[in-house]
Amino acid sequence: MSDQFMHTSAETDVHAMGEMHEHPTWKEYKWVALILTIITAAEVWVYYTSLQNSPIFVPLLLFMSVVKFAIVVLFYMHLKYDHKLFKALFTGPLIIAMCTLIALLFLFGKFSGR
Amino acid sequence: MTSAVASHAHPPTSTGLDHRKIAIWAFIGSECMLFASLISTYLIYKGRSVVGPFPHTACNPPLCAVPLKPILNIPVTSFSTFVLLMSSLAMVLALAAVENRGKPGYEGILGSSKLWLLVTIILGTTFLGCQAYEFTSFVHEGLTIRTNLFGSSFFTLTGFHGAHVTAGVLWLITLLAIDMKRGLEPKDALLVDISALYWHFVDVVWIAIFTLVYLIK
Numbered sequence: 001m002s003d004q005f006m007h008t009s010a011e012t013d014v015h016a017m018g019e020m021h022e023h024p025t026w027k028e029y030k031w032v033a034l035i036l037t038i039i040t041a042a043e044v045w046v047y048y049t050s051l052q053n054s055p056i057f058v059p060l061l062l063f064m065s066v067v068k069f070a071i072v073v074l075f076y077m078h079l080k081y082d083h084k085l086f087k088a089l090f091t092g093p094l095i096i097a098m099c100t101l102i103a104l105l106f107l108f109g110k111f112s113g114r
Numbered sequence: 115m116t117s118a119v120a121s122h123a124h125p126p127t128s129t130g131l132d133h134r135k136i137a138i139w140a141f142i143g144s145e146c147m148l149f150a151s152l153i154s155t156y157l158i159y160k161g162r163s164v165v166g167p168f169p170h171t172a173c174n175p176p177l178c179a180v181p182l183k184p185i186l187n188i189p190v191t192s193f194s195t196f197v198l199l200m201s202s203l204a205m206v207l208a209l210a211a212v213e214n215r216g217k218p219g220y221e222g223i224l225g226s227s228k229l230w231l232l233v234t235i236i237l238g239t240t241f242l243g244c245q246a247y248e249f250t251s252f253v254h255e256g257l258t259i260r261t262n263l264f265g266s267s268f269f270t271l272t273g274f275h276g277a278h279v280t281a282g283v284l285w286l287i288t289l290l291a292i293d294m295k296r297g298l299e300p301k302d303a304l305l306v307d308i309s310a311l312y313w314h315f316v317d318v319v320w321i322a323i324f325t326l327v328y329l330i331k
Contacts, residue, residue, distance in 0.1 A: 026210065029210075032203075037196065040192065076205070085131065086139045090142060090146075093147055094143070
């Protein structure tokens with residue numbers, strides 16, 4: 001497959017799809033897949049090492065998970081290239097969901113050691 | 115004015131965007147809140163089961179009738195996570211193949227949307243097979259949805275996710291059937307794009323579940 005930039009076809013209804021820029025190339029998709037695989041391998045490696053008893057274990061896993069989440073959303077879901085309305089429709093509920101999750105964990109004492 | 119308007123053009127909207135794509139993003143936004151509630155429930159109940167089996171620790175009498183190992187199978191789940199990530203790669207390649215049909219570099223088998231849709235379906239089905247294996251082994255080891263708080267919240271969360279993957283696989287099968295019957299053209303890219311967004315969302319939810327449920331003790 002060509003490594004040239006994948007310009008969206010003239011027949012593709014790009015305006016209806018809300019795309020502001022061209023999608024990543026085949027080469028970029030391969031790199032994204034490789035990075036996701038490496039991060040997943042690192043997560044599993046951390047799980048089996050002595051790091052699991054370290055105070056950085058949970059923050060490290062959460063950080064790697066957030067990076068993977070962001071990579072998939074930005075590159076595979078094309079949110080990096082999409083219309084701002086789509087970004088708002090996704091990030092708005094996501095922020096509400098995260099705030100609700102954290103609030104519930106506080107409410108049920110998950111951070112107080114009870 | 116001469117009618118040079120393509121037959122596939124969507125009717126004008128106030129945003130200039132296709133309503134179907136706005137709808138799928140709004141749906142994905144609502145799904146974020148659904149899965150956040152399920153993950154919250156799992157995390158709140160985590161470590162509060164009074165009888166085993168437990169996810170990350172062994173269970174010995176009297177909490178369990180017989181000694182039990184930690185029940186989560188990290189190697190199998192790591193493999194299924196990798197499979198789901200690769201299915202997302204296959205899905206973006208299917209979308210690229212539809213968008214660029216007939217263009218130079220997309221004539222061969224690697225530029226075939228049928229191939230990449232089929233690969234995505236196979237990988238999605240493999241993920242479901244891993245989940246079925248996991249659920250079956252848990253039941254054989256004595257963990258059901260009624261055993262303890264961990265079992266209830268775990269099966270509910272991962273079961274909901276599995277149901278979403280199943281719906282995604284069925285959706286992709288219908289797309290593949292259309293592709294086999296008449297061929298997906300660049301004008302159909304939006305249909306593939308919408309299903310791809312759903313599929314990637316299922317993937318990102320699993321990224322969160324894998325870390326929060328399986329890896330963090």
